Amino acid sequence: MFNKLLQRQIAKFYKSNAEIPEQVKALLNVISESYDHNEKDRSMLERSIDISSDEMVELNQKLRKETADLKKSYHEFKILFDNIEDVYFSMDMKNGYSLLKMSQKCEKIYGEPLAEFFKNPNLWYDVIIKEDKHIIDQNYAVVNAGKHVKQEYRIKHKNGDIRFLETKLAPTLNNEGKLIRIDGLTTDITERKHAEIKAYQSETRFRKLIENSQDGIALVGKAGKVIYVAPSVQQILGYDPEELKGVKSEDFIHPDDNERVAGVIQNLISRYGETEYLTYRVKSQSGEWRWITSNITNMLHEPSINAIVFNYKDVTEKLNAELQLEFDRRNTESLINSTTDLVWSIDRNNSLIIANQSFISLVKMMSGITLKRGDDLTFIQGFSEENLEKWRGHYARVFAGESITVDEYNNIDGIEIWNELSLQPIFENNDVIGASCFSRNVSESKKATRIIKQSEEMMAEAQRIAHFGSWEMSLLETEDNSLNTLIWSEEVYRIFGYKPGQFDSSIKNFFDSVHTEDRFLVAEAIAKALKEKSKYIIEHRIVRPNGEIRWVRENAKIILDEKVNLPLKMIGTVEDITERKKAELAQKKAEANLRNILENTDTAYVLIDINANVLSFNHLAKELSISQTGKVIKEGVNYIDMMLENRKTDVKAKIEFMLNSKNKIAYEASYIGRGGKEQWLFVSMNPIINEDHELLGLSIAARNITERKLNELERTKITNDLTQRNKDLEQFTYIVSHNLRAPVASILGLSILLDTPGITKETRKECMKGFISSVKNLDNTIIDLNYILQARKEISEKKELVDFSDIVGSIKESINEIIIKEKVEIDMDFSHINEMFTLKSYLYSIFYNLISNSIKYRKAHEAPIIRIKSSRVDRKVILTFSDNCIGIDMKEHGDKVFGLYKRFNLNVEGKGMGLYMVKTQVETLGGKVSMQSKVNIGTEITLEFEN
Numbered sequence: 001m002f003n004k005l006l007q008r009q010i011a012k013f014y015k016s017n018a019e020i021p022e023q024v025k026a027l028l029n030v031i032s033e034s035y036d037h038n039e040k041d042r043s044m045l046e047r048s049i050d051i052s053s054d055e056m057v058e059l060n061q062k063l064r065k066e067t068a069d070l071k072k073s074y075h076e077f078k079i080l081f082d083n084i085e086d087v088y089f090s091m092d093m094k095n096g097y098s099l100l101k102m103s104q105k106c107e108k109i110y111g112e113p114l115a116e117f118f119k120n121p122n123l124w125y126d127v128i129i130k131e132d133k134h135i136i137d138q139n140y141a142v143v144n145a146g147k148h149v150k151q152e153y154r155i156k157h158k159n160g161d162i163r164f165l166e167t168k169l170a171p172t173l174n175n176e177g178k179l180i181r182i183d184g185l186t187t188d189i190t191e192r193k194h195a196e197i198k199a200y201q202s203e204t205r206f207r208k209l210i211e212n213s214q215d216g217i218a219l220v221g222k223a224g225k226v227i228y229v230a231p232s233v234q235q236i237l238g239y240d241p242e243e244l245k246g247v248k249s250e251d252f253i254h255p256d257d258n259e260r261v262a263g264v265i266q267n268l269i270s271r272y273g274e275t276e277y278l279t280y281r282v283k284s285q286s287g288e289w290r291w292i293t294s295n296i297t298n299m300l301h302e303p304s305i306n307a308i309v310f311n312y313k314d315v316t317e318k319l320n321a322e323l324q325l326e327f328d329r330r331n332t333e334s335l336i337n338s339t340t341d342l343v344w345s346i347d348r349n350n351s352l353i354i355a356n357q358s359f360i361s362l363v364k365m366m367s368g369i370t371l372k373r374g375d376d377l378t379f380i381q382g383f384s385e386e387n388l389e390k391w392r393g394h395y396a397r398v399f400a401g402e403s404i405t406v407d408e409y410n411n412i413d414g415i416e417i418w419n420e421l422s423l424q425p426i427f428e429n430n431d432v433i434g435a436s437c438f439s440r441n442v443s444e445s446k447k448a449t450r451i452i453k454q455s456e457e458m459m460a461e462a463q464r465i466a467h468f469g470s471w472e473m474s475l476l477e478t479e480d481n482s483l484n485t486l487i488w489s490e491e492v493y494r495i496f497g498y499k500p501g502q503f504d505s506s507i508k509n510f511f512d513s514v515h516t517e518d519r520f521l522v523a524e525a526i527a528k529a530l531k532e533k534s535k536y537i538i539e540h541r542i543v544r545p546n547g548e549i550r551w552v553r554e555n556a557k558i559i560l561d562e563k564v565n566l567p568l569k570m571i572g573t574v575e576d577i578t579e580r581k582k583a584e585l586a587q588k589k590a591e592a593n594l595r596n597i598l599e600n601t602d603t604a605y606v607l608i609d610i611n612a613n614v615l616s617f618n619h620l621a622k623e624l625s626i627s628q629t630g631k632v633i634k635e636g637v638n639y640i641d642m643m644l645e646n647r648k649t650d651v652k653a654k655i656e657f658m659l660n661s662k663n664k665i666a667y668e669a670s671y672i673g674r675g676g677k678e679q680w681l682f683v684s685m686n687p688i689i690n691e692d693h694e695l696l697g698l699s700i701a702a703r704n705i706t707e708r709k710l711n712e713l714e715r716t717k718i719t720n721d722l723t724q725r726n727k728d729l730e731q732f733t734y735i736v737s738h739n740l741r742a743p744v745a746s747i748l749g750l751s752i753l754l755d756t757p758g759i760t761k762e763t764r765k766e767c768m769k770g771f772i773s774s775v776k777n778l779d780n781t782i783i784d785l786n787y788i789l790q791a792r793k794e795i796s797e798k799k800e801l802v803d804f805s806d807i808v809g810s811i812k813e814s815i816n817e818i819i820i821k822e823k824v825e826i827d828m829d830f831s832h833i834n835e836m837f838t839l840k841s842y843l844y845s846i847f848y849n850l851i852s853n854s855i856k857y858r859k860a861h862e863a864p865i866i867r868i869k870s871s872r873v874d875r876k877v878i879l880t881f882s883d884n885c886i887g888i889d890m891k892e893h894g895d896k897v898f899g900l901y902k903r904f905n906l907n908v909e910g911k912g913m914g915l916y917m918v919k920t921q922v923e924t925l926g927g928k929v930s931m932q933s934k935v936n937i938g939t940e941i942t943l944e945f946e947n
Contacts, residue, residue: 087186093179109188111158127155146173164193219307236314238285254281272301291316342439350378398423398435418446469574475567495576497544515541551581609697612639662687680709802840804830823863832871842921854883882940888933
């Protein structure tokens with residue numbers, strides 16, 4: 001460590017001791033030791049009072065010696081500072097500011113001698129370029145606060161050069177914190193700055209080169225992860241460079257190429273500086289696989305890179321183009337070899353360039369020579385000189401730029417052979433470099449042409465027979481700026497009422513023959529076809545010269561000039577459809593009459609095809625559809641889909657039966673109409689079969705029979721009521737004959753006994769007891785009969801919406817003591833339906849009797865469990881009462897369980913009226929009751945109501 005005083009001085013120029021050059025440190029150590037000695041000597045002087053004169057002399061000599069050493073060290077220190085390249089300076093800041101000292105190197109750095117700086121203390125500031133003066137100005141406040149500053153700025157050297165300087169400033173403050181001195185060290189850093197700028201420019205150029213390169217660059221670390229990707233990756237593969245950093249390269253290399261790429265990298269990993277070339281596929285950001293070719297270089301040994309470098313570019317289009325070229329070449333070979341026509345080409349030396357197999361095979365068959373590329377086609381052994389000379393002439397004409405198309409006729413051994421020859425020059429930069437040749441055997445075509453001519457003659461006759469003609473109209477303008485006339489076949493003349501050639505078939509005369517009411521329609525059809533370059537089909541009337549009106553059907557088409565895509569001509573056909581039109585009018589009249597009949601009948605009709613799709617229907621069918629399903633029937637909809645859900649399965653089964661059997665079926669069906677009332681239909685389905693016994697569809701007829709059905713139901717109800725009344729009368733007669741007869745007979749017998757003379761008082765008393773008992777029995781029987789008749793009489797109480805849960809709740813309250821005493825458990829499940837429109841008093845009585853019976857006929861040592869459940873089936877409400885009571889033997893008593901005064905367990909008190917009243921009241925409400933029971937297991941009673 002240096003002396004503290006020296007350390008403070010050094011700190012003005014260096015932030016730390018580490019910045020001091022080694023050659024200066026040695027000198028500073030000597031100076032520091034001298035400072036230490038002086039400190040000790042000063043201390044010794046302070047204690048000199050206590051020191052002897054001899055010692056004082058010795059001490060003075062020592063001090064002189066150390067002072068001399070110190071001056072020597074200072075001199076050496078000064079020499080060192082004067083000779084270093086940096087400029088050292090000190091400035092007095094107490095009064096303004098003045099330069100105290102400055103090293104001689106200022107002339108080298110500034111170009112000005114030292115004396116000029118003492119003359120002009122501002123010279124160091126004046127030479128700073130204008131753009132950097134703010135750096136000095138801003139840092140002055142920092143120095144003024146006593147803080148060290150390092151600043152870089154530019155000056156203009158005396159010779160005009162711009163130099164970069166770095167100045168370190170060390171301020172000294174007095175005890176009051178005011179700046180009194182600045183020591184500084186200025187270093188010329190021009191070369192370093194130029195090197196930095198050059199490096200920055202080089203780096204910038206390299207970065208710009210990478211960023212704007214069409215090729216890609218990627219750096220992959222030793223672990224296989226991407227550490228850098230050039231921005232060009234976005235243009236090449238669509239990725240943002242940042243999203244690829246840290247990604248394993250194998251994650252976006254095609255699975256089929258991954259192993260091959262990994263093998264190349266693994267082989268390269270230990271070969272520093274070497275490069276491998278590879279083509280493989282990578283996935284683009286859009287998911288497309290792109291072909292790239294890469295120069296893969298191992299730069300792991302280069303510290304600034306430390307990666308495998310991939311220089312790559314997209315070669316997808318190039319590879320595809322190469323593949324396309326190869327495909328085109330093979331396709332061309334395939335095309336020319338796929339035909340039996342002869343195809344070949346030659347250069348200007350008559351040498352073969354390419355030929356298809358047909359040409360090579362023909363030459364071999366005729367000459368025995370197998371041609372190859374480069375053979376001279378004008379000298380082929382086996383061909384006559386006359387034939388070869390003919391071909392030399394053809395080739396010469398083509399080399400002169402002429403295109404040749406000609407039909408050649410040959411008769412070989414009596415066989416006619418026609419060849420269509422086509423020879424075309426091959427141009428390159430407007431110079432003919434060869435000939436492309438084609439030959440086709442058109443013998444069959446020539447024969448066909450003769451046949452066609454014969455056919456045309458036959459066609460004209462056929463048109464005459466079929467009243468079917470053809471026409472053609474040129475659309476090219478003539479010299480007089482009008483359209484050419486029409487060309488009609490002979491039959492068109494006849495259709496229009498003229499003899500062939502008798503009539504000038506111009507456009508005007510054609511329109512004159514069209515019925516006046518149809519002319520606009522025809523003109524509009526032609527104009528539309530011309531505008532859209534399409535065809536038209538139209539039916540219209542014509543008027544023959546004799547005034548007869550005929551119907552014709554025209555089918556016309558525009559023929560375009562392919563070169564300019566403009567109409568060239570119009571061709572068409574004309575068919576006399578007068579008889580068909582008459583038949584259609586008759587059919588429409590018949591259909592109208594049939595429609596009138598169907599629309600005025602009381603039956604709904606629907607016609608469907610074999611797939612159950614609606615073809616037709618009348619207005620009643622539409623009304624019935626809305627009334628029954630709420631949907632509007634339409635043509636094309638599926639008939640089964642129109643049905644209500646509960647009817648679909650049945651209707652589908654009936655239609656399938658019809659389709660399979662082709663037999664007519666009829667049935668009755670009901671539905672709930674929009675007013676909530678039940679409606680009845682009589683439906684009949686009839687198969688529609690053509691003359692070939694093929695099933696075309698079904699005819700469905702539906703007639704409303706609600707009134708008839710209601711009358712039938714009412715008649716059935718009356719019959720059932722009469723039957724029931726007869727049964728009730730029989731029951732009543734039985735009661736009267738048995739239940740009334742017994743007490744009446746007892747009363748009569750006792751009356752006779754009482755009238756007997758001489759009976760004892762005791763006997764009379766017993767007779768009176770019996771008399772009273774018989775009267776009570778008679779009274780009970782009359783009360784029961786009255787109760788039964790009351791249940792059977794006409795119902796005057798109004799019906800209302802009755803809640804099942806409320807009914808059971810009321811009953812549980814009324815017999816609460818019994819429920820508690822007997823530990824009765826009543827489970828209810830009214831989740832499906834909890835209410836019904838009925839008589840509340842009757843339904844209460846029914847529930848009460850069934851619940852009471854279950855409790856009354858409970859098992860001796862088992863608590864009663866009663867389960868009541870509701871459900872809806874179609875339009876019926878089903879109520880089920882089940883329990884765990886002692887049960888009834890249904891085999892023995894099943895037909896008597898609902899009879900009056902029928903008791904099956906005499907151990908339980910009762911009269912046998914409960915189930916009878918349940919049945920009576922259920923039937924009075926229009927319902928049915930049934931029972932299932934097993935001894936010692938339990939009973940289940942089911943109530944069924946229409947609702």
